[in-house]
Amino acid sequence: MNERDNKLLDLYKEDMIQEAVVTTDKKLKVGIIGCGWIADGHLQEYLRMEDVEVVAVADLVPGKAEAFIAKDNLEGIRCYLNHKDMIDNEELDAVSICTYNTQHAGPAIYALEHGVNVMLEKPFTVTLEEAVAVVRAEKKSGKILTVGFQPRMSENMKMIKRIIDSGELGDIYYLQAGGGRRQGIPTPFGTSFIEKETAGIGAVGDIGSYSIDMLMNAVGYPKPLTVSGYTSNFFGTDPEYYAKKNHPEYAEKFGVDDFAAAFVRLEGGIILDFRISWAMHMDTSGDALILGTKGGLRIPSTNCWNGDFDKPLKVYRNVAGEPMCYEVPMLKNKEGIFHQKIRSFIDEVKKGPGKGKATIPTSEILYNQAIIDGIVKSAELGREIEIQIPEI
Numbered sequence: 148m149n150e151r152d153n154k155l156l157d158l159y160k161e162d163m164i165q166e167a168v169v170t171t172d173k174k175l176k177v178g179i180i181g182c183g184w185i186a187d188g189h190l191q192e193y194l195r196m197e198d199v200e201v202v203a204v205a206d207l208v209p210g211k212a213e214a215f216i217a218k219d220n221l222e223g224i225r226c227y228l229n230h231k232d233m234i235d236n237e238e239l240d241a242v243s244i245c246t247y248n249t250q251h252a253g254p255a256i257y258a259l260e261h262g263v264n265v266m267l268e269k270p271f272t273v274t275l276e277e278a279v280a281v282v283r284a285e286k287k288s289g290k291i292l293t294v295g296f297q298p299r300m301s302e303n304m305k306m307i308k309r310i311i312d313s314g315e316l317g318d319i320y321y322l323q324a325g326g327g328r329r330q331g332i333p334t335p336f337g338t339s340f341i342e343k344e345t346a347g348i349g350a351v352g353d354i355g356s357y358s359i360d361m362l363m364n365a366v367g368y369p370k371p372l373t374v375s376g377y378t379s380n381f382f383g384t385d386p387e388y389y390a391k392k393n394h395p396e397y398a399e400k401f402g403v404d405d406f407a408a409a410f411v412r413l414e415g416g417i418i419l420d421f422r423i424s425w426a427m428h429m430d431t432s433g434d435a436l437i438l439g440t441k442g443g444l445r446i447p448s449t450n451c452w453n454g455d456f457d458k459p460l461k462v463y464r465n466v467a468g469e470p471m472c473y474e475v476p477m478l479k480n481k482e483g484i485f486h487q488k489i490r491s492f493i494d495e496v497k498k499g500p501g502k503g504k505a506t507i508p509t510s511e512i513l514y515n516q517a518i519i520d521g522i523v524k525s526a527e528l529g530r531e532i533e534i535q536i537p538e539i
């Protein structure tokens with residue numbers, strides 16, 4: 148490692164030694180809304196926490212909530228058929244909202260209006276209008292709403308932001324998203340990710356939201372101004388795509404995008420050149436790039452939704468007038484990133500009203516949603532549009 152690497156690493160370690168203070172005098176009462184795939188991740192994390200008690204779970208599908216807790220032989224957890232009944236009948240401190248995308252805003256607003264803190268799975272919502280309504284409810288409630296982007300907890304992801312914040316790259320003017328999947332339309336447990344009614348948006352919201360968060364968070368979430376977006380669905384609507392899965396009928400159900408690209412202008416003269424894919428005839432749309440006036444950063448083509456890379460970040464700078472490139476040492480996470488996402492939410496809720504803060508705040512993710520919404524709307528219109536975010 149060279150001197151600059153060591154300096155960056157030392158700065159970074161200062162952050163890592165600050166442990167959260169957890170008091171265990173009172174158990175927080177938590178409910179889980181939606182008992183599908185990701186809900187189990189939330190449940191398992193809560194079960195590990197001595198200061199949390201999962202008191203209730205809810206799912207629209209009759210019997211699903213009961214089966215969800217029965218698989219772990221859990222007793223005494225009450226089951227409901229929807230979020231409203233659960234919130235009305237329980238005295239909850241917090242909920243995890245693990246519903247499909249089109250059921251993010253409604254339960255989030257209902258929980259906030261009833262004084263319940265919210266851990267909301269990503270993407271924030273489907274539309275910008277929904278996101279604005281959630282933020283208004285959050286502001287009025289004084290409660291915490293955090294959005295579930297666990298890659299933010301990754302030490303290597305944090306390093307991206309540290310590098311930008313260090314000023315080593317100068318003024319940032321260009322962000323290029325990379326990655327994407329070749330054959331990765333998510334249908335692990337059915338069609339909730341691909342039907343318009345449940346998902347609302349496809350790759351652009353599912354993994355695109357992570358990619359946008361990685362880059363936008365790195366540069367401090369500048370306000371998006373205009374967008375020229377493109378979406379397509381050539382793979383999702385093709386029965387051939389699902390031949391190996393023996394589900395050709397999924398093609399009929401596919402109602403969202405499986406590829407999206409966009410050119411987004413951000414406040415401060417920064418450009419976001421975006422692309423994401425659930426399916427394409429290409430292994431990757433490339434590395435993610437951040438260009439600044441003094442240096443550049445290459446983020447290896449990555450499953451950014453998993454929160455890590457398999458190759459090191461590379462910094463490009465001129466040294467003694469010569470173009471140089473050096474690798475940033477890879478860092479290990481001290482704990483699982485999913486655990487940290489849930490734990491940090493609980494730690495903040497425990498600080499109490501006015502003191503706790505969302506780890507991944509809506510003030511930032513509102514812009515993430517505005518970009519996604521802008522891509523969808525611009526693609527529908529076939530032209531560039533202005534992004535207009537209502538006053539909150």
Ligand SMILES: NC(=O)c1ccc[n+]([C@@H]2O[C@H](COP(=O)([O-])OP(=O)(O)OC[C@H]3O[C@@H](n4cnc5c(N)ncnc54)[C@H](O)[C@@H]3O)[C@@H](O)[C@H]2O)c1
Binds near residue numbers: 180182246270353
């Ligand atoms: N952070 C991550 O790593 C990660 C991973 C996977 C999924 N997700 C996100 O989590 C969300 C859920 O994904 P999933 O794969 O678990 O979906 P899923 O379809 O498996 O489960 C969603 C469940 O929510 C239930 N539901 C919907 N509306 C409800 C309501 N109002 N009240 C009660 N139950 C309701 C459905 O019946 C369904 O059982 C999605 O938005 C997805 O993007 C995040």
